[in-house]
Amino acid sequence: MYKFLKRKSIPVKHCLGHYSLIISLNAIVVRTAGHQFMKTQVAIIGAGPSGLLLGRLLELQGIDNIIIETKSPDYVLSRIRAGVLEQGTQMLMREAQVGQRMDSEGHVHEGFALSFLGRLERIDIKALTGGKTVMVYGQTEVTKDLMDARNLSGATSFYEADEVTLHDFYSDKPSVSFLSNGQRLTVECDYIAGCDGFHGVARKSIPSEAIRLFERVYPFGWLGILSRTPPVSEELIYANHERGFALCSMRSSMLSRYYVQCSLDDKVENWSDQRFWDELRLRLPEAAAQSLITGPSIEKSIAPLRSFVAEPMQFGQLFLVGDAAHIVPPTGAKGLNLAASDVYTLYNILRKRYKENRLDLLTKYSEICLRRIWKAERFSWWMTSILHKFSDDAFNQRIQEAELDYYTSSLAGQTTVAENYVGLPYEAVE
Numbered sequence: 001m002y003k004f005l006k007r008k009s010i011p012v013k014h015c016l017g018h019y020s021l022i023i024s025l026n027a028i029v030v031r032t033a034g035h036q037f038m039k040t041q042v043a044i045i046g047a048g049p050s051g052l053l054l055g056r057l058l059e060l061q062g063i064d065n066i067i068i069e070t071k072s073p074d075y076v077l078s079r080i081r082a083g084v085l086e087q088g089t090q091m092l093m094r095e096a097q098v099g100q101r102m103d104s105e106g107h108v109h110e111g112f113a114l115s116f117l118g119r120l121e122r123i124d125i126k127a128l129t130g131g132k133t134v135m136v137y138g139q140t141e142v143t144k145d146l147m148d149a150r151n152l153s154g155a156t157s158f159y160e161a162d163e164v165t166l167h168d169f170y171s172d173k174p175s176v177s178f179l180s181n182g183q184r185l186t187v188e189c190d191y192i193a194g195c196d197g198f199h200g201v202a203r204k205s206i207p208s209e210a211i212r213l214f215e216r217v218y219p220f221g222w223l224g225i226l227s228r229t230p231p232v233s234e235e236l237i238y239a240n241h242e243r244g245f246a247l248c249s250m251r252s253s254m255l256s257r258y259y260v261q262c263s264l265d266d267k268v269e270n271w272s273d274q275r276f277w278d279e280l281r282l283r284l285p286e287a288a289a290q291s292l293i294t295g296p297s298i299e300k301s302i303a304p305l306r307s308f309v310a311e312p313m314q315f316g317q318l319f320l321v322g323d324a325a326h327i328v329p330p331t332g333a334k335g336l337n338l339a340a341s342d343v344y345t346l347y348n349i350l351r352k353r354y355k356e357n358r359l360d361l362l363t364k365y366s367e368i369c370l371r372r373i374w375k376a377e378r379f380s381w382w383m384t385s386i387l388h389k390f391s392d393d394a395f396n397q398r399i400q401e402a403e404l405d406y407y408t409s410s411l412a413g414q415t416t417v418a419e420n421y422v423g424l425p426y427e428a429v430e
């Protein structure tokens with residue numbers, strides 16, 4: 001377990017009647033009976049990749065921040081999610097001084113395959129993008145590296161917080177209140193970063209008339225399995241099949257991650273390991289199906305698929321970041337990477353606001369992020385639309401096969417797929 005509240009310095013305590021004042025390096029604390037007040041520059045809600053990465057980058061710039069998370073560190077780390085990092089995400093991990101394990105344990109991938117009609121067509125992303133690649137390194141590891149760094153630095157984080165509530169974010173004195181170990185705390189800040197994911201409180205705190213939501217829910221889910229087996233292929237395989245989509249991925253040379261499309265009302269308990277492996281084999285090209293090494297699942301879960309965007313992403317002093325503002329179907333491996341590009345934008349806006357007094361940049365956050373978000377939404381929607389079974393409509397299956405045939409046999413088509421998969425460039429904050 002991670003210590004949830006650590007301070008760097010020996011707090012200086014002044015008892016002012018029933019108040020007590022504790023000064024520490026990154027939080028000023030005033031305590032009254034039953035209610036503790038803290039002050040920081042940026043209050044970050046959520047300790048997923050968005051919150052932890054933003055917190056770490058700000059901390060390295062000497063910008064005080066406090067993270068408030070509803071779950072325990074172990075719970076956050078137990079979630080099995082993304083597996084592919086774009087170069088921009090890798091760059092940010094290095095800038096956050098937490099890239100060492102990623103660089104030593106991550107696997108650089110120079111291509112991936114699209115499978116259809118029994119064919120296996122490789123997209124050579126490195127050759128098609130002038131040398132760009134992606135890295136296979138699980139989101140769990142990204143989160144752990146960031147958590148470890150924050151725990152080591154002593155920056156303040158509150159885990160297992162309850163009743164997290166945002167206050168006055170349209171004023172210049174926003175705050176976040178919450179219960180921690182039965183004590184009510186209020187963090188007064190300059191800005192709030194809502195990094196609390198799709199189901200978090202930040203977006204839901206915004207008046208409905210101030211926000212516009214765009215959504216598409218797909219009529220299927222992904223049944224994912226993790227197994228301590230060697231991956232069927234060194235690179236990822238995205239398979240279109242008339243029985244449904246399948247994906248072969250991995251976390252390491254002895255930890256494989258596989259997915260099969262399943263119906264929305266399906267249940268994990270309906271899928272024995274054997275049924276999963278049999279179905280996966282049916283959806284893969286012959287050579288892969290024959291060389292697949294199976295084993296007991298160590299994790300099995302079903303995730304729904306949706307495309308979702310909230311516009312704008314800034315509301316006074318509140319900024320929505322990552323899944324709090326947008327969701328993509330994981331078919332394009334963009335979710336975690338989009339969160340990282342939001343962090344890049346907000347981090348640089350706040351860095352320049354505090355270091356160069358560039359207050360003008362604060363209003364540019366939404367437009368910069370949304371330009372990249374909508375292009376990633378398009379790619380993720382397109383990959384989902386050509387790889388999944390939507391109905392028994394034979395015409396749609398033929399159109400999907402023609403799309404895949406064109407995009408894998410035309411240099412222009414391959415280049416389009418490759419440059420979107422490695423991640424479109426980040427827009428400079430200037």
Ligand code: FAS
Nearest residue numbers: 046048049050070082196197200201303322323330335336
């Ligand atoms: P997260 O949801 O990761 O983190 C939000 C944090 O806020 C959580 O720790 C949560 O506990 C906390 N929180 C929630 N409410 C709160 C509150 N009221 N107060 C305080 N804290 C609160 N992306 C890919 O690229 N590839 C994939 O294969 C992939 N698979 C996925 C599978 C699933 C089941 C899910 C849900 C997502 C998947 N994603 C995938 C997307 C995922 O990786 C996200 O893009 C990524 O987690 C985004 O990170 P955050 O924005 O930090 O949000």
Ligand code: PHB
Nearest residue numbers: 082083249330331332333
């Ligand atoms: C994964 O490894 O979990 C993964 C990889 C690529 C995707 C989606 C999921 O597009």
